[in-house]
Amino acid sequence: MHVGVVGLNHRLADLKLRERLAKTCQRRFGPGCSVHMHHDFILLSTCNRTEIYFSSSDLTETHKYILGILRNNIEGDYEQKLYSFFGEDCFQHLARVTSGLDSAIIFETEIQGQIKVAYERACQYSNLSHHLHFLFQKCLRVAKKVRSGIPIERGVPDVEHAILNTGKHFFSQVENQEVLFIGASDINLKILHFLKNKSVENITLCNRTDYTANHVAEKYQLKTLSWNRLYKWQRFDWVIFGTKSPDYLITKKSMSHSKCSQKLIIDLCVPRNVDPSLGKNPQVTLLNIDQINRMLKMRKKQIHSLVTHAESVVVESSTRQVDIFRKKEDIRVSLQPIEA
Numbered sequence: 001m002h003v004g005v006v007g008l009n010h011r012l013a014d015l016k017l018r019e020r021l022a023k024t025c026q027r028r029f030g031p032g033c034s035v036h037m038h039h040d041f042i043l044l045s046t047c048n049r050t051e052i053y054f055s056s057s058d059l060t061e062t063h064k065y066i067l068g069i070l071r072n073n074i075e076g077d078y079e080q081k082l083y084s085f086f087g088e089d090c091f092q093h094l095a096r097v098t099s100g101l102d103s104a105i106i107f108e109t110e111i112q113g114q115i116k117v118a119y120e121r122a123c124q125y126s127n128l129s130h131h132l133h134f135l136f137q138k139c140l141r142v143a144k145k146v147r148s149g150i151p152i153e154r155g156v157p158d159v160e161h162a163i164l165n166t167g168k169h170f171f172s173q174v175e176n177q178e179v180l181f182i183g184a185s186d187i188n189l190k191i192l193h194f195l196k197n198k199s200v201e202n203i204t205l206c207n208r209t210d211y212t213a214n215h216v217a218e219k220y221q222l223k224t225l226s227w228n229r230l231y232k233w234q235r236f237d238w239v240i241f242g243t244k245s246p247d248y249l250i251t252k253k254s255m256s257h258s259k260c261s262q263k264l265i266i267d268l269c270v271p272r273n274v275d276p277s278l279g280k281n282p283q284v285t286l287l288n289i290d291q292i293n294r295m296l297k298m299r300k301k302q303i304h305s306l307v308t309h310a311e312s313v314v315v316e317s318s319t320r321q322v323d324i325f326r327k328k329e330d331i332r333v334s335l336q337p338i339e340a
Contacts, residue, residue, distance in 0.1 A: 001325055002131045004059045004086040005093060006066050007044075007051030010104050012081045015290050019271045022050045023246055024073045029066075031125040039065060040129050042122040042136065044097075046114050047187075047270045047289045048104050053094070053136075055129040059086055091135060092318040098143035099314055104293040105159055106307060107150075110186045112143050134325050142317040146310050159187065160194035162295045163266060167200075167238060170264045170285060179203045180225065180236035183243030184212045187268055191240060196220055206230055208243070239265045241273040251275035255284070266292065 008021050022045050029036075029043045029052050039062045042053040056062040063084060071079075085093045093102075098115050100107040119136040122128060167174040179200060181188050184207045192203060206225040207213035213224045225232060233239055233250060241249065252275055265286045267274040272288060279286030 001087045003090045003135050005053045005090050009049040031121045044118045055131045088322045094139045095142045095314045095318045098139045099146040138321045175199045177237040179238045182206045182241045185242040188242035241267045248275045249273045252277045
């Protein structure tokens with residue numbers, strides 16, 4: 001099976017390094033960004049990981065090619081933190097990732113949608129090998145099997161509860177705060193829906209695309225803030241960022257010098273949307289994705305038995321799918337015409 005992956009995740013690298021890798025990979029390996037002869041790539045970039053899945057007739061050559069690009073674009077000592085998997089190991093790794101077993105928040109569901117989007121976008125721009133098609137299609141099927149066969153316990157902490165509990169700790173009456181969501185990403189919409197169900201009503205959405213913002217606003221009965229008026233963010237008490245912007249959307253300089261109420265800003269993005277120096281302002285409490293993840297460390301311990309069962313399902317399903325692929329390949333090769 002001619003597939004491989006080079007990546008880096010939340011367990012091996014801090015937020016700064018993940019940011020640097022994400023920016024480089026989005027520029028060099030993102031769909032439609034460039035053409036790489038003889039190499040097929042699918043880039044998966046989320047808040048917790050950046051991974052380059054690849055296929056070619058010579059995986060060793062492609063692996064060296066990827067590392068060469070990273071060396072030429074990223075400074076510092078980081079290579080020992082990268083991981084690489086090939087063939088069946090690559091399949092099993094992606095199956096674990098897709099099932100939410102490799103996430104900071106175990107069994108989180110957003111990763112499946114992110115992987116599907118990454119695969120579909122790559123298909124739009126590239127004529128991918130059947131090896132990559134099989135890898136992503138079957139891993140998505142494995143993840144569906146894991147989730148349908150394993151009941152997730154109610155009451156186990158997740159990112160929505162972590163966000164709400166942070167708000168309750170910061171504000172005396174969280175229901176009365178003016179909340180601004182920046183970006184209509186899956187995670188933002190999930191948190192938005194959760195907060196609405198918890199009686200947080202004063203919510204505004206700011207999104208780069210007006211059509212999407214208006215559609216979401218109509219569904220959840222929200223107010224909207226146009227993208228070109230993002231500088232109005234200081235009107236709000238609680239600001240939650242969740243976009244794919246490669247640059248800072250607000251900086252320390254964008255904070256007015258006039259006295260204003262205390263702000264809680266939560267940046268769930270990699271690369272970050274908020275300049276970290278803004279957190280030095282005494283009027284601002286700024287939390288990033290790694291800080292939110294640390295609040296959820298107990299989750300894996302609480303669901304240990306479920307994780308163990310899910311791991312066994314992933315291993316069994318991955319082995320079976322790879323065996324199916326190999327048998328199909330043997331048949332395909334045997335049916336190829338023999339040259340005279």
